[in-house]
Amino acid sequence: xxxxEDRGPxxxxxxxxxxxxIDRRRFAQARQILAAxxxxxxxxxQLLYLTAFIDYSEGKLDDAEKTVxxxxxxxxxHYGGRTLRAELYEARNQYAQAELVWIELxxxxxxxxxxxxxxxxxxxxxxxxxxxxxLMQEGLRLEPDHARCLYVAALLHIIQGRSSDPENEHLQRLxxxxxxxxxxxxxxxxxxxQRGDNQGALRVAQQLLRLRPDSPQFLNLVKELKFxxxxxxxxxxxxxxxxxxxxxxxxxxxxxxxxxxxxQLTSNVATVIGVIWLAYVVYSWVWPQILxxxx
Amino acid sequence: xxxREELERALxxxxxxxxxxxxxxxxxxxxxxxxxxxxxxxxxxxQSATNAAAQVGAALALQRxxxxxxxxxxxxxxxxxxxxxxxxxxxxxxxxxxxxxxxxFTVLQGGKSDTVVNFVPPPGRERIGFAxxxxxxxxxxxxxxxxxxxxxxxxxxxxxxxxxxxGVLLYGPPGCGKTLIARAVATExxxxxxxxxxxxxxxxxxxxSERNLSSLFDKARHSKPCVLFFDEIDALxxxxxxxxxxxxxxxxxEFLAQLDGFGADNQGxxxxxxxxxxxxxxxxxxxxxxxxxSVFVPPPDAEARARIVELKLAGVPHENIDSRAxxxxxxxxSGADIxxxxxxxxxxxxxxxxxxxxxxxxxxDDLVRxxxxxxxxxxxxxxxxxxxxxxxxxxxSYSDVEKYLKTHKLV
Numbered sequence: 001x002x003x004x005e006d007r008g009p010x011x012x013x014x015x016x017x018x019x020x021x022i023d024r025r026r027f028a029q030a031r032q033i034l035a036a037x038x039x040x041x042x043x044x045x046q047l048l049y050l051t052a053f054i055d056y057s058e059g060k061l062d063d064a065e066k067t068v069x070x071x072x073x074x075x076x077x078h079y080g081g082r083t084l085r086a087e088l089y090e091a092r093n094q095y096a097q098a099e100l101v102w103i104e105l106x107x108x109x110x111x112x113x114x115x116x117x118x119x120x121x122x123x124x125x126x127x128x129x130x131x132x133x134x135l136m137q138e139g140l141r142l143e144p145d146h147a148r149c150l151y152v153a154a155l156l157h158i159i160q161g162r163s164s165d166p167e168n169e170h171l172q173r174l175x176x177x178x179x180x181x182x183x184x185x186x187x188x189x190x191x192x193x194q195r196g197d198n199q200g201a202l203r204v205a206q207q208l209l210r211l212r213p214d215s216p217q218f219l220n221l222v223k224e225l226k227f228x229x230x231x232x233x234x235x236x237x238x239x240x241x242x243x244x245x246x247x248x249x250x251x252x253x254x255x256x257x258x259x260x261x262x263x264q265l266t267s268n269v270a271t272v273i274g275v276i277w278l279a280y281v282v283y284s285w286v287w288p289q290i291l292x293x294x295x
Numbered sequence: 296x297x298x299r300e301e302l303e304r305a306l307x308x309x310x311x312x313x314x315x316x317x318x319x320x321x322x323x324x325x326x327x328x329x330x331x332x333x334x335x336x337x338x339x340x341x342q343s344a345t346n347a348a349a350q351v352g353a354a355l356a357l358q359r360x361x362x363x364x365x366x367x368x369x370x371x372x373x374x375x376x377x378x379x380x381x382x383x384x385x386x387x388x389x390x391x392x393x394x395x396x397x398x399x400f401t402v403l404q405g406g407k408s409d410t411v412v413n414f415v416p417p418p419g420r421e422r423i424g425f426a427x428x429x430x431x432x433x434x435x436x437x438x439x440x441x442x443x444x445x446x447x448x449x450x451x452x453x454x455x456x457x458x459x460x461x462g463v464l465l466y467g468p469p470g471c472g473k474t475l476i477a478r479a480v481a482t483e484x485x486x487x488x489x490x491x492x493x494x495x496x497x498x499x500x501x502x503x504s505e506r507n508l509s510s511l512f513d514k515a516r517h518s519k520p521c522v523l524f525f526d527e528i529d530a531l532x533x534x535x536x537x538x539x540x541x542x543x544x545x546x547x548x549e550f551l552a553q554l555d556g557f558g559a560d561n562q563g564x565x566x567x568x569x570x571x572x573x574x575x576x577x578x579x580x581x582x583x584x585x586x587x588x589s590v591f592v593p594p595p596d597a598e599a600r601a602r603i604v605e606l607k608l609a610g611v612p613h614e615n616i617d618s619r620a621x622x623x624x625x626x627x628x629s630g631a632d633i634x635x636x637x638x639x640x641x642x643x644x645x646x647x648x649x650x651x652x653x654x655x656x657x658x659x660d661d662l663v664r665x666x667x668x669x670x671x672x673x674x675x676x677x678x679x680x681x682x683x684x685x686x687x688x689x690x691x692s693y694s695d696v697e698k699y700l701k702t703h704k705l706v
Contacts, residue, residue, distance in 0.1 A: 017497050023540045024533045024575070029493070172303045175310065176319075176331065179338045180536035188310060195308075203311055209687035211537060213574050214679045222686045 011041050018050050027054045045074040049081050056084060061091055077108070086118065095126050113143035120152045124159065132156055140170075150174045151183040158191055182211060189221065196241055198229045227288075227295050236284055254280070299326060313339060313346070320352055329359035341536075341578040347376040354385055363388075368555040372584045424482040428475060429606075430599025434592060438476060441588055443483050446520075446565050461584045462554065462566035464528070466573040467592035468676035470631030473569035474526055476592060481522035484565060489515055490524045496531045508553050512564075519563035528568035528586075529575040537575070547577050554585045571676065573692075574683065581692065591695035594629050594673045597622040603630055604662070607637040612656035621662050627671040627703070639665035681706050 014037040021030035034051050041047055052067035065088055071081035082105055089098035102119040109115055116139030123132035133156055139149040153170035171191055174184045185208045192201035202225040209218045227233070228240060238246035254277050261270040297305070302319040309315060320335035333356035339349035350373030357366035370385040425435050442463050445452045465473045474490070481488035491511065498507070515523040525531060532551075535544045554566070568586055570576055580586050595603065601622030608616060625633060640661035648654050677700065683689040684697045685706050700706040 019540070020497075020543065021530075023538055023543050024530055025537075026530065168307070172307055175307060176303055177334070179334060180341060182537065188307075191307075197308070200309065200311075206686070206688045209682060210574065210689060211534065213683045213687060219682050219686060226686070 011037055011044065011047070015046055015050065018047075022050065022054065022057075025057075027058060030054060043070075043074055045071045045078050045081065048074070049078060049084065052084055053080070056088065056091070061088060064088060079105075079109070083115075083118070086122075090122060090125075095122060098122055111142055113139040113146040113149050116142070117146065117148040117152050120149075120156075124152065124156060129156060129160060133160075145173070145177060147174070147178045147181060147183065150178075151187055154187045155190065158187075158194055182208065185211075189225075193225070198225055201225055202229050223295050227292055230291060230295070232287065232291060235280065236288070239284065297322075299323070313343070317348055317352070320349075320356075324352065324356055324359065329356040332356045333360065337579070340582065345376050345378075345583065347373055347379040350376055351380065351382050351385070355382065358385065358388075365552060368552065372555060372582065376583055422482045422488075423475060423478045425479050428472065428479055428599075429602030430596045431472070431593075434476070434590070437590055438480060439483070441590060442480055442565070442567070446484050446486075461588065462568060462586045464573065464576070464581070464586040464589045465567060465569040465592050466589060467571070468594055468629060468673035469571045470629035470672060471592050471594050472630055473592045474524075477522065477524045477526075477567045477569060480565070480567060481524075484520060484522060486520035486522045486565065487518045488522050488524065489518065490526060491531075492526045493530055496525075496527065508549050512553050515564045520565075521563065522565045522567055525566075525568040527570060528580070529570045529572045532568075532577045532580045534575055534577045535579075547579070551577075551579055551585070554580075574679075589692045589695075591693075591699065593695075593699050594627050594671070595633075597626075599630075600625050600628060600633055603633040604637065607634055608657065611637075611641065614656045614658060616657070616659055616662065620659070621666060624663070625666050625671070627673050627677065628666075628669075629671065629673050632669060632672050636662060636665045636669055639668065677705055 014033050018030045018033045018037070021027075021033065030050070031054055034047055034054075037044070037047055038051075048067050048071045052064045052071060055061075055064035055067060064084070068081050068085050068088065071078050072085065075081070082101060086098045086101035086105070089095070089101065099119070099122060102115065102122060105115050106112070106119065116135045120132040120135035120139065123129070123135060132152070136149055136153045136156060139146060140153060143149065150170045150173050154168055154174055157168045157170060168191065171187055174181070174187060178184050185204050188204045189201045189208070192198070192204060202222065205218065205221045205225050209215070209222050212218055233240065238250050240246070242249075258270075258274050258277050261273040265273070297318065299319070299322050302315065302322060305315055306312070306319060316335055316339055320332045320339065323329075323332035323335060333353055336349045336353035336356060339346050340353065343349075350369060354366045354370035354373060357363075357369055366385065367389055370382070370389055373379055425439075428435070465476060467473060477490070478488055489511075511523070515521045532547050533543055535547050538544055538547075566586075569592075573589070576586075581589070597619070599622075601618040604616070604618040604621050608618075621636075625636065628636070637657075640657050643661045643664065644655060644657055680693070680696045681700055684693055684700060689697075697706070
């Protein structure tokens with residue numbers, strides 16, 4: 001983003017204020033300031049860019065796209081406009097177009113670690129993990145402590161199945177250098193959940209929700225983890241931990257026990273075991289659905 | 296003592312272990328990385344504001360970073376925290392440090408008029424007391440006990456060892472009278488009222504926010520007794536963990552330094568703040584000596600709503616209005632929402648006049664119809680508060696909200 005102070009006092013001041021309001025997620029007030037500034041500077045690219053950024057943040061993708069086009073019409077090299085264009089393509093799942101924009105940007109700014117992180121995130125999303133890995137190596141070579149690069153690198157580490165590896169160096173650095181950042185906490189939730197430490201993941205997710213109590217994403221995350229850690233689901237631990245494989249093993253063991261009890265034990269005891277097994281099967285199908293609604 | 300790497304690995308598995316993190320922060324400090332140590336101590340404090348060891352650790356880290364004044368401010372604040380253990384180096388330095396003379400009064404106008412904010416209170420505002428605020432008796436009682444009496448009679452609170460210093464944060468849904476309460480507090484305290492709104496805060500972001508803030512506190516000290524009120528405090532003290540820009544974090548740091556008011560005499564200045572989004576306020580603001588006391592300002596109760604209806608109808612043609620009935624049917628409506636109901640009722644009457652030429656007064660049915668057509672604006676806020684209370688394991692500062700939600704069967 002270019003320096004707003006370069007644009008003369010009035011517009012510079014208004015851009016500064018709008019920028020500060022956006023940083024505090026006070027979009028409505030930022031919009032008012034930008035609208036007032038637009039009366040005297042309707043074609044200023046920075047002003048248009050901030051307007052587009054607010055639209056994008058509020059999910060008004062069509063409006064944001066139109067305004068980004070105006071930004072790039074005024075100044076085709078506008079950094080913010082170009083990055084926002086890539087983000088908009090990603091938001092619409094147009095990954096190939098987004099990749100082209102990131103590549104163009106990297107040609108213009110080959111030493112910008114943030115761009116490597118953005119491009120790597122896209123590659124991660126499209127499961128080009130090796131490419132994402134190489135991009136991250138380059139980003140971290142340029143800026144070893146870049147928060148977003150560390151975040152993407154830590155997530156890559158987890159996705160690549162090394163979640164139980166305690167040497168997730170990137171996550172360690174995130175936790176120690178940016179302990180309060182939302183991205184750090186989010187990565188930590190994923191890592192703890194992958195390791196099977198759902199209680200730990202729940203506590204971190206609750207901290208996330210305390211930071212953003214209006215976020216449906218964090219609310220759902222907490223609800224899901226509360227569900228997974230609920231005491232009444234303890235008998236279903238094998239299914240929760242190992243999925244269908246766990247369910248298969250439990251079924252085989254259950255049927256085996258019922259069959260053995262039929263042949264080895266008295267009919268009364270065998271009936272009781274059969275009923276218990278049936279109740280367990282019913283509970284495993286019905287109770288999780290009910291509990292999900294209760295939570 | 297474990298090595299730095301061992302502690303990092305252990306923290307990864309157990310990020311909420313306070314002892315582990317404290318030890319890690321100390322290792323960082325001893326290992327010559329005070330910046331990283333400070334980040335860890337700050338994190339501990341965001342999890343528990345009354346962690347005396349973390350306060351002292353943060354003070355030591357600040358001292359090693361060469362931020363002597365901040366270090367002493369932090370150490371002075373730590374002394375009031377339960378479980379405090381003196382630290383000899385800082386103790387000696389604090390003893391040597393003499394209280395600074397109150398800063399000179401800063402000229403607010405002239406010269407660089409676009410960089411320094413003029414905090415002159417708007418003229419001609421009538422004073423509002425508790426008698427002018429209808430209903431909300433529980434809230435008034437709380438405010439009197441927690442804010443007004445400690446300000447007027449600090450001696451009696453000191454006798455009972457009740458900490459009465461620091462600012463008070465008023466929070467609640469928008470349009471429910473937080474500003475009105477703050478103004479009434481100033482009247483009840485027989486004090487000058489200085490209100491800093493979002494427009495002033497916006498100006499503070501430009502250039503010399505440090506000078507702006509210090510001018511403001513200076514002015515408050517010169518207008519004793521004075522209530523210094525920050526409206527929408529989240530705009531000024533936005534959570535640093537959420538902020539992207541370095542400037543936002545800097546403004547918070549400056550505000551914290553001013554609040555700590557080390558060496559400056561804040562006696563006779565009551566600092567109040569209001570916010571609709573307490574979760575966006577930096578956690579450091581809620582530490583002892585700053586805004587350690589929070590008061591929840593709920594939507595008006597039925598009696599208050601009825602009174603607002605009466606006030607809004609004053610001087611407007613109306614007949615057979617049962618304001619109590621309207622108050623009873625507008626649960627969760629804010630003061631602003633009630634005003635909206637009355638405005639909508641006026642529109643119905645005027646619409647009829649324009650289409651039929653029939654002139655009549657506002658009647659009960661108009662208000663009932665208007666109330667049915669409006670949704671209380673507080674519901675979004677209450678839903679968010681519910682997420683905090685029910686799912687996020689919110690701390691004790693939200694206990695009043697929890698009580699409100701339970702009483703109204705919203706949780």
